[in-house]
Amino acid sequence: MWLQRKKSTNRVPSFPPNFSCSSFKDIQKLFPSESNPPHSSKPSIFHRVRLAKSILRAWAPRPAALPPPELNDKASQSEIPTISLPGTENRIVVFYTSLRVVRSTFDDCKDVLSILRGFRVSIDERDLAMDSKFMDELQDTLKWKSISLPRVFIGGRYIGGGDEIRKLHEAGELKKYVEALPPVVNGVCDSCGGFRFVLCEECSGSHKIFCEKGGFRSCTACNENGLIRCPSCR
Structure with missing residues (x-):
């Protein structure tokens, strides 16, 4: 009447002789917590590369910022070739523009003219908007590919643009360049x-x-x- 129970075919897996089973007390070693990953104390390879690049940039020599030729000492000025405008040794020559197309350029020209007019000396104002030949003359003198305005010559010598004139005026050095010129009669x-x-x-x-x-x-x-x-x- 009763069916005979078949014997189970599942066999207990055999383990190699060198196999060892850890007990429950070693469970923390086998499954460490997620908050403390095994390699959390060591920086990743990307972090080490970024750190190495930052160290190399810090050690790399940086070029020293040179002040404009007008602010250098006399020894440095003797090594820099001077740019001169013949026939203008007794006055100031300003190449500028009266057009308001570029607001920053117009403001620089206005500021420079305002500073130089305060010294009461002869100023030759050469507006490029009035005559395009002034640009050709300026390019032939400076030998530059691109020229921004304004450009100032004092006593026939090139001084610089708007930034240089403002720096010299704030430092009180611009008066030394102008005082040798004859005053306006x-x-x-x-x-x-x-x-x-x-x-x-x-x-x-x-x-x-x-x-x-x-x-x-x-x-x-x-x-x-x-x-x-x-x-x-x-």
């Missing part, structure tokens, strides 16, 4: 009103001259704006 020019330019008499400021044979042609006596340098204050 006359006020505003009666011919040009201080603009340094007058209308061309050949074309009356139109920059065009009519010729019976060829019709209208460009005037060669003035610039592209029909202006010429004022002969009274040039």
